[in-house]
Structures are given as structure tokens and as C-alpha cells.
Amino acid sequence: MNPFRKKKDVRPDLGVLLSEFNRSLMLIVDKPLLIANFTSRIKQLFPVESVCVFLLDESAGKYKLQNPDGGRPDIVLTPKDRLVNWLSVNDKYLAVSQRPDILTYFSEEEQAILGELKTELIYPLKVMNRINGTVLVSRKTDGVPFTGQELALFSLLLDQAAFAIEHASLYEIQTERVKRMYRADRLATLGELAAGAAHEIRNPLTAIRSTIQYLGRDLAGDSVRQEMVAELIAETERINRIVQGLLSFARPSELHIAETDAEQLIGQALLLLNATLGKNRIDVQFEYFTRDTRIQGDGEQLKQVFVNILLNAIEAMAKNEPQQERTLIISIETGAPVNLYSRYLLISFEDTGEGIGREEIENVFDPFFTTKEEGTGLGLAICYGIVSRHEGEIEVKSVPGKGTSFTVKLPQQYTQNKPPHESKNINSR
Ligand SMILES: Nc1ncnc2c1ncn2[C@@H]1O[C@H](COP(=O)(O)OP(=O)(O)OP(=O)(O)O)[C@@H](O)[C@H]1O
Ligand SMILES: [Mg+2]
Numbered sequence: 001m002n003p004f005r006k007k008k009d010v011r012p013d014l015g016v017l018l019s020e021f022n023r024s025l026m027l028i029v030d031k032p033l034l035i036a037n038f039t040s041r042i043k044q045l046f047p048v049e050s051v052c053v054f055l056l057d058e059s060a061g062k063y064k065l066q067n068p069d070g071g072r073p074d075i076v077l078t079p080k081d082r083l084v085n086w087l088s089v090n091d092k093y094l095a096v097s098q099r100p101d102i103l104t105y106f107s108e109e110e111q112a113i114l115g116e117l118k119t120e121l122i123y124p125l126k127v128m129n130r131i132n133g134t135v136l137v138s139r140k141t142d143g144v145p146f147t148g149q150e151l152a153l154f155s156l157l158l159d160q161a162a163f164a165i166e167h168a169s170l171y172e173i174q175t176e177r178v179k180r181m182y183r184a185d186r187l188a189t190l191g192e193l194a195a196g197a198a199h200e201i202r203n204p205l206t207a208i209r210s211t212i213q214y215l216g217r218d219l220a221g222d223s224v225r226q227e228m229v230a231e232l233i234a235e236t237e238r239i240n241r242i243v244q245g246l247l248s249f250a251r252p253s254e255l256h257i258a259e260t261d262a263e264q265l266i267g268q269a270l271l272l273l274n275a276t277l278g279k280n281r282i283d284v285q286f287e288y289f290t291r292d293t294r295i296q297g298d299g300e301q302l303k304q305v306f307v308n309i310l311l312n313a314i315e316a317m318a319k320n321e322p323q324q325e326r327t328l329i330i331s332i333e334t335g336a337p338v339n340l341y342s343r344y345l346l347i348s349f350e351d352t353g354e355g356i357g358r359e360e361i362e363n364v365f366d367p368f369f370t371t372k373e374e375g376t377g378l379g380l381a382i383c384y385g386i387v388s389r390h391e392g393e394i395e396v397k398s399v400p401g402k403g404t405s406f407t408v409k410l411p412q413q414y415t416q417n418k419p420p421h422e423s424k425n426i427n428s429r
Contacts, residue, residue: 014153014156017153018156018157018160021041021157021160022160022164024037024041025037025038025160025161025164026164026167028164028168029167029168029171030168031066031165031168031169031172032066032067034164034165034168035053035066035067035165036067038053038161038164039051039053039067039069042137042154042157045153045157046137046140046146046150046154047140047141047142048120048137048138048139048140048141049070049118049138049139049141050069050070050071050117050118050136050137050138051067051069051135051136051137051138052065052067052068052069052070052071052117052119052135052136052137053065053066053067053125053133053134053135053165054066054075054076054077054133054134054135054136055125055132055133055165055169056079056131056132056133058336059335059336059344059346059409060076060333060335060336060346061078061079061334061335061336061337061343062076062077062078062079063076063077063078063079063084063133063134064076070117071116071117072116074287075113075116075117077110077113077134079131081106081107081109081110082105082106082107082110083106083107083110083122083134084131084134086102086105086106087122087124087126087131087134088124088126088131091124091126092124092155093121093122093123093124093151093154093155093158094121094122095120095121095146095151096114096119096120096121096122097120097139097145113136114136117136117138118138118139119136119137119138120137120138120139120140120146121135121136121137121146121151121154122134122135122136122137123135123136123137123154123155123158124162125158125161125162125165126162127162127163127166132162132165132166132169133162133165135158135161137154179362180393183365184388186366187365187366187367187381187384187385190366190367191249191250191367191385192250194246194249194250194367195246195247195250195251197246198243198246198247198250199247201239201243202240202243205236205239205240205243208236209233209236209240212229212232212233212236213229213233215229216229216230216233241376242376242378245376245378245382246367246378248382249367249378249381249382249385252301252385252386252389253301255297255298255301255389255390256298256300257296257297257298258296258297258298258299259294259296260294260295260296260297260299260302261293261294261295262293262294262295262302262332262345262347262410263288263293263332264293265299265302265303265306266306266330266332266347268303269303269306269307269310270284270310272307273307273310273311273314276311276314277314277328280314280317280318280326281326282314282317282326282327282328283326283327283328284327284328284330285327285328285329285330286329286330286331287329287330287331287332288331288332288333289331289332289333289334290332290333290334290345292334292412293332293345294412295345295410295411295412296411296412296413297390297410298386298390301386302386302390302410304382304383304386305382305383305386305387305394305408306347306349306408308379308380308382308383309349309380309383309406309408310328310349311379312379312380312406313328313349313351313353313404313406314328315353315372316351316353316354316355316403316404317351317352317353319353319354320352320353320354324352325352326352327351327352328349328350328351328352329348329349329350330347330348330349330350331346331347331348331350332345332346332347332348333345333346334346334412335409338391338411338412338413341413342411342412342413343411343412344392344409344410344411344412345409345410345411345412346407346408346409347407347408347409347410348405348406348407348408349405349406349407350403350404350405351403351404351405352402352403353403353404354400354401355398355399355400355401355402355403355404356396356398356400356404357400358400361396361398364380364396365380365381365383365384365394366381367381368381369381380394383408387408387409387410390410390411391411392408392409392410392411393408393409394406394407394408394409395407395409
């Protein structure tokens, strides 16, 4: 319903409209749901083609498009670039067709984005003097320019939306923080338990293996028993592999920090998996948004992280039906600053596999959590340990039936590059 399209003398009750709008937004704390709700309400009020919401992603240091609404999901705006700068200095909306002079002030990339999204109005989402995002509204479908009254109502609604989004973002950050603390705690306890158990299993296992070998010595000619012995030995080897994996999760080897290059490490990991990728007809695509892919870290251990994540992606996509897409997108970008001396490097692996369910996703980093018949459930637990010891983070997002993305966030410079009073023992947990 467009409030301005009612009979001429019937004015919409602005107070009621605003309070309804506000109430409906304040009840929702889930950010994607909130954005969907608020954009659909805007579209009910104004006949516009699209309403695109960009929000600041602190870790990537960019404004990311939250609801493609006809645009590409990977469109980003950069805080240092001109559009955000203009919004923050002028603190008001911009009607593009009324101010073509300002449009030419924006960078070429920004102009291309505005063109692609057929943008007519640009609104800042500002809370506490900070631009948290921007909303790009397209032209009206009937081609009629926005009236002054419509623009004023838009401003009021978007000011309210800015607060609701800030509220939902804080809620999201807080929930994520609690989850992370809970996960770190749980993994530390599990790690200690696992290390104790692994240690206890190793000695009797060696004894069992050598006894089986001893008993199998005099079985020449008895092929049935020889086969049984071989099977037993294979099983002890499997237990041994699990124990080794457990130990590398719980009692990790020291980090050998050196200058290395994430792009090269990914290249080496892909080379190791080349045959499996080919066999499963997986198309690997790269999206590198930075040239500086250097990091300080333990190359071998980080390579293991990438191999484990890649293997999971391959295993997930190998289950796809032949007609389903099998694409793996690897992207690298520079993220937010870690401190005065370093920034994060964000490395993402996005697959088009079966995805992970809402309940399972909470457990994927737990040792022994597996949904695979032959899996040990240690791959991601090991990744988590290695990334944490690099003072980084690992995150997972998934849409069941569509795909999964793992993002590894690593400081480009290691702690030894901080001033002496800030440096820590890099191998301490
Ligand atoms: N890319 C992915 N797509 C779908 N599910 C995944 C993906 N990555 C991980 N998982 C889920 O997380 C679980 C745990 O992964 P993890 O790598 O720790 O163990 P695993 O792959 O089962 O066994 P292992 O790595 O020891 O062979 C997997 O069993 C799977 O259910
Ligand atoms: Mg795995």
C-alpha cells in the first residue's frame, strides 16, 4: 500500500505508520530476517524495483551487500572510498538524478555499482556518528520522481531501521562471542581428555600389533587366517591414525613461524589434491582481492589446515548429483586491523556441496564429530587448534542443500612483531 496514493484528502497517519514500522523491526533480532522484513515493508510503501542494504563487515573492513535484491551478492563498498565519505560528511540522503554533479565525484567502481543497481536514492545508516551501512533504493517502477514528502518519510523510516539493524548486529556479535567462548572452553577440556586417552591407548596398541604379527608368522598356506591377520593389522593401523590425529589436536607440535605466502600454500595444498579434484570434476575458481597474500606463520601446519578444509569440500561435493554444480571458490582479501602493526588476511573456501544442518554446524569443530562412515572427525578440530595458535579464527557458514564456506582469518604479522611489552610466547595455548 502506498500511503500517498490514497484519496487526496486522506493523509496517512504518519505516527501510526512509524510506530508500526518501528515495533515490527524491534521485535526481530535475526539480522537477515530484519533486513528482509524492512525492505519488503519499504517496497509495500513505495513502488520501487529494489532496496539494497550494505552493512559494514568489521572483519573485512568493507560494506557488504546483505540482500542482493537483483544485484550480485559479492558487491562491496569501501569505507575509504568516496560514497561513504560523502554520506558521512553530509549526513543526509542523496537523490542521484537531482545531483549528477555529485555522482561524477564518486569513483568509477562506485558509479558502476550505482548504475548496476539502478540507484536513485542513497541513504546513510548512521548510528552514534558512525556510518554502519547504506541503503540504495532504485527508481520507482512507474517512472514518477520521488516527491519531497516521500523522501522525508523515507528518511524517517531509514533512521529507525538504522537503530534496529544496530541492535540486531550487537545481538549477533554477542551471540557469536558467547558461542566462541563456549567452544574454546569445550575444546580445551576435550583436548585434555583426548590427550590422556590417546596416550593410554598408544602403548597397549603397540603390544597388540606386535602380538598379532607374531601369531601370524606361522600361517603359511592358511590363506583364510592370513587374511584375518592382515585385517586385524589394518584395523590397528586405523586406530593408530586416529590416535596420531588426536595427539596432533591435543598436543600440537611447536609452531615454526616464518614469512610465508598464503596463495602459495593454497597452491601447494591444491596440488596435493589435484587428482581427487579432477576425479570428482570439481571446478576451482579464485577471487583474490589483494596482492599482498604474505603472512607470518607455520607454513606446514597452515597447509594442513587448507588441505583438511579442501578435503571436506571435495567430499561434500562428491555426493552431488551429476547435474548439480561442483564449484569451489577460493577467495583471499585483507580484513580489519589486528593492531597498529598488522591486519587480518581472510581466506575463504566456498563449496556447492550438501551443506551442514543448523544443529550440526555447532559441532563441526569438536573432535570426533563426523557424519562420514570413514571419518575420524578430527580434521576440523586440528584446523581449529592450528588457527587458534596462530592467533587467528576460523568460521563456518552453511546453507543446507546449497553449500558451505569456511573462512580462516589470520594475522598477517605475527606477535613477535609487536613491541616487546606486547609480545607473548607464541606457543602457549
Ligand atoms: N565443506 C563441508 N560440507 C559439508 N559438511 C562438512 C564440510 N566440512 C565439514 N563438514 C561436516 O563436519 C564434519 C566434521 O569434519 P571433520 O573434517 O572434522 O571430520 P571428517 O571429515 O568427518 O573426518 P576426517 O577429517 O577425519 O576425515 C564432517 O563429518 C561433516 O559432517
Ligand atoms: Mg575432514
